[in-house]
Amino acid sequence: xxxxxxxxxxxxxxxxxxxxxxxxxxxxxxxxxxxxxxxxxxxxxxxxxxxxxxxxxxxxxxxxxxxxxxxxxxxxxxxxxxxxxxxxxxxxxxxxxxxxxxxxxxxxxxxxxxxxxxxxxxxxxxxxxxxxxxxxxxxxxxxxxxxxxxxxxxxxxxxxxxxxxxxxxxxxxxxxxxxxxxxxxxxxxxxxxxxxxxxxxxxxxxxxxxxxxxxxxxx
Amino acid sequence: xxxxxxxxxxxxxxxxxxxxxxxxxxxxxxxxxxxxxxxxxxxxxxxxxxxxxxxxxxxxxxxxxxxxxxxxxxxxxxxxxxxxxxxxxxxxxxxxxxxxxxxxxxxxxxxxxxxxxxxxxxxxxxxxxxxxxxxxxxxxxxxxxxxxxxxxxxxxxxxxxxxxxxxxxxxxxxxxxxxxxxxxxxxxxxxxxxxxxxxxxxxxxxxxxxxxxxxxxxx
Numbered sequence: 001x002x003x004x005x006x007x008x009x010x011x012x013x014x015x016x017x018x019x020x021x022x023x024x025x026x027x028x029x030x031x032x033x034x035x036x037x038x039x040x041x042x043x044x045x046x047x048x049x050x051x052x053x054x055x056x057x058x059x060x061x062x063x064x065x066x067x068x069x070x071x072x073x074x075x076x077x078x079x080x081x082x083x084x085x086x087x088x089x090x091x092x093x094x095x096x097x098x099x100x101x102x103x104x105x106x107x108x109x110x111x112x113x114x115x116x117x118x119x120x121x122x123x124x125x126x127x128x129x130x131x132x133x134x135x136x137x138x139x140x141x142x143x144x145x146x147x148x149x150x151x152x153x154x155x156x157x158x159x160x161x162x163x164x165x166x167x168x169x170x171x172x173x174x175x176x177x178x179x180x181x182x183x184x185x186x187x188x189x190x191x192x193x194x195x196x197x198x199x200x201x202x203x204x205x206x207x208x209x210x211x212x213x214x215x216x217x218x219x
Numbered sequence: 220x221x222x223x224x225x226x227x228x229x230x231x232x233x234x235x236x237x238x239x240x241x242x243x244x245x246x247x248x249x250x251x252x253x254x255x256x257x258x259x260x261x262x263x264x265x266x267x268x269x270x271x272x273x274x275x276x277x278x279x280x281x282x283x284x285x286x287x288x289x290x291x292x293x294x295x296x297x298x299x300x301x302x303x304x305x306x307x308x309x310x311x312x313x314x315x316x317x318x319x320x321x322x323x324x325x326x327x328x329x330x331x332x333x334x335x336x337x338x339x340x341x342x343x344x345x346x347x348x349x350x351x352x353x354x355x356x357x358x359x360x361x362x363x364x365x366x367x368x369x370x371x372x373x374x375x376x377x378x379x380x381x382x383x384x385x386x387x388x389x390x391x392x393x394x395x396x397x398x399x400x401x402x403x404x405x406x407x408x409x410x411x412x413x414x415x416x417x418x419x420x421x422x423x424x425x426x427x428x429x430x431x432x433x434x435x436x437x438x
Contacts, residue, residue, distance in 0.1 A: 061431075064300060071290045081283060081303070088304070168396055177387055180399035185407060212280075 005070050008062065012083050015059045017139045019090040020200075022052040024132030026097035027193060031125025033104040034186070035118055037111040045101035052094040056087045063087075075210070082207035086139070089196040089203070093132065096193045100125075103182050112182045114175065117167055121183075124160045124190040127153060131197040138201060144208040150201040157194035161187045224289050227281065231302050234278045236358045238309040239419075241271040243351030245316035246412060250344025252323040253405065254337055256330040264320035271313040275306045282306075294429070301426035305358070308419040312351065315412045322401050331401045333394065336386055340402075343379045343409040346372060350416040357420060363427040369420040376413035380406045 026048040033042035063083050066072065072080060103112050113121050131153050138147045164187045168180055175183075206212045245267040252261035282302050285291065291299060322331050332340050350372050357366045383406045387399055394402075425431045 057431075064296075067286070067300070068292055068296055073287055077283075077287050081286070084300070084303070085307070088307075165400065168400060175396055177394055177396070177399040180396040181384065181387065181403040184400040184403040188404060188407060212276075 005066070008066055009076065009079065012059060012063060012066075012080070013139060013142075015055060016083060016086050016090065017136045019052055019055050019059070019087065020132055020136035020139060022048055022055070023090050023093035023097065024129050024136070026052065026094050027100070027125060027132060028129045030097040030100035030104070031122065031129070033101050035111070035113055035122055035125070037104065037108055039105060039108045042101040042105040042108070045097055049094040049098045053091055056091045059087050060084060075207075078210060079207045082203040085203045086200045089200040090135075093193050093196050096189045096196075099189045100186060103186060107182065112179070112186070114173070114179060116173065117164060117183065120160055120164045120167065121186060121190075124157060124164070124187070127157050127160065128190050128193045128197075131157075131194055135197050135200055138204055142204065142208050144205045147201040147205040147208070151198050154194045154198045157191055161191045224285070227285055228295065228298065231278060231282060231285075231299070232358060232361075234274060235302060235305050235309065236355045238271055238274050238278070238306065239351055239355035239358060241267055241274070242309050242312035242316065242412075243348050243355070245271065245313050246319070246344060246351060247348045249316040249319035249323070250341065250348070252320050254330070254332055254341055254344070256323065256327055258324060258327045261320040261324040261327070264316055268313040268317045272310055275310045278306050279303060294426075297429060298426045301422040304422045305419045308415040308422070309354075312412050312415045315408045315415075318408045319405060322405060326401065331398070331405070333392070333398060335392065336383060336402065339379055339383045339386065340405060340409075343376060343383070343406070346376050346379065347409050347412045347416075350376075350413055354416050354419055357423055361423065361427050363424045366420040366424040366427070370417050373413045373417045376410055380410045 026045050029041050029048065030045045032038055033045065063080050067077075067080050070076075106112075131150070134146070134150055134153065137143075138150065164183060168175060168183055202212075245264050248260050248267065249264045251257055252264065282299050286296075286299055289295075325331075350369070353365070353369055353372065356362075357369070383402060387394060387402055421431075
């Protein structure tokens with residue numbers, strides 16, 4: 001009985017790592033679709049996201065069943081609670097990749113990203129994909145220290161996001177309103193993707209150590 | 220023992236309803252700050268959000284304690300699981316109100332919203348505040364039918380969001396890049412606020428009925 005239970009717990013972790021792989025793949029494809037105005041690749045992002053949602057829903061169902069039937073305590077309870085939050089983060093990461101892909105699709109056959117801004121957008125995409133890879137790694141290793149250090153890569157996305165907005169606004173090129181809207185949203189989607197990776201890392205840290213970052217009381 | 224437990228369960232519901240009230244108040248203030256370029260009101264949004272985060276963190280801690288100590292099953296387990304998701308949605312709604320307020324603050328003493336677009340932005344704000352009010356209502360009433368009907372008001376926000384983007388792009392007025400960026404983000408923040416209200420309504424429906432909307436397997 002207990003053995004089956006521990007296999008089920010392990011399967012939860014494996015599914016989360018698989019979901020992180022899917023989220024990273026979705027963002028990599030979305031970035032390619034965006035920067036190369038590649039319609040076929042944009043369409044595949046939507047299919048990867050459907051697989052991610054399906055995996056997430058199945059995982060949530062099994063996690064709630066485990067909570068109900070096994071009545072876990074302490075570390076196992078924290079792990080299952082954290083799994084629900086992490087699967088929600090990973091599903092949102094997939095959704096955000098879809099949002100990026102949909103901008104690529106809407107502008108096709110034109111490219112949504114002006115050439116001068118492409119290096120910054122590509123760097124945001126790459127950093128997001130790297131974050132998803134790190135997330136998959138810490139889910140597997142359950143390494144709390146690595147989870148905490150993940151916040152640094154998030155700073156890089158924030159820096160690139162500021163760089164993108166500065167370039168849009170510096171006045172040397174006056175971009176059309178449509179481009180400004182697309183780029184404002186694209187920057188936001190990459191930033192949120194990274195935020196969810198950091199949030200997931202915090203949940204994992206909580207699952208492993210039992211310590212949650214708690215906001216201070218308002219003054 | 221059981222009586223104390225049921226009082227604690229009730230307190231979870233009351234705190235969630237209070238949080239929904241805070242989220243609605245934060246968005247109402249943020250919309251006022253935005254449309255009237257009112258710096259003092261923008262600052263108060265950040266304070267309301269801090270109170271909301273503090274309430275949410277305390278609620279999550281007590282919910283996890285209840286799960287660990289009381290080992291609830293069936294409806295109570297669903298209620299506590301849903302409470303964690305709902306508090307996460309409400310915290311995000313507060314964050315999004317802060318994002319709106321920060322745009323108002325960044326553009327002060329100018330107004331971020333051009334006069335021609337103000338009616339649409341104001342309507343988005345009003346609809347979001349109404350949604351937060353409905354959310355507080357269904358948390359208190361635990362009315363699953365009302366929770367399901369909440370998705371309709373979300374359609375209204377989506378319609379207003381499209382109206383805003385169409386007005387930005389119709390070419391009759393060529394807006395500066397800065398305005399286009401601000402409005403693209405503002406529209407997105409209101410839309411996400413509404414999405415979280417709908418997501419919360421789904422969690423409540425699940426808590427009450429035990430039925431979760433499940434994505435279909437990918438083809």
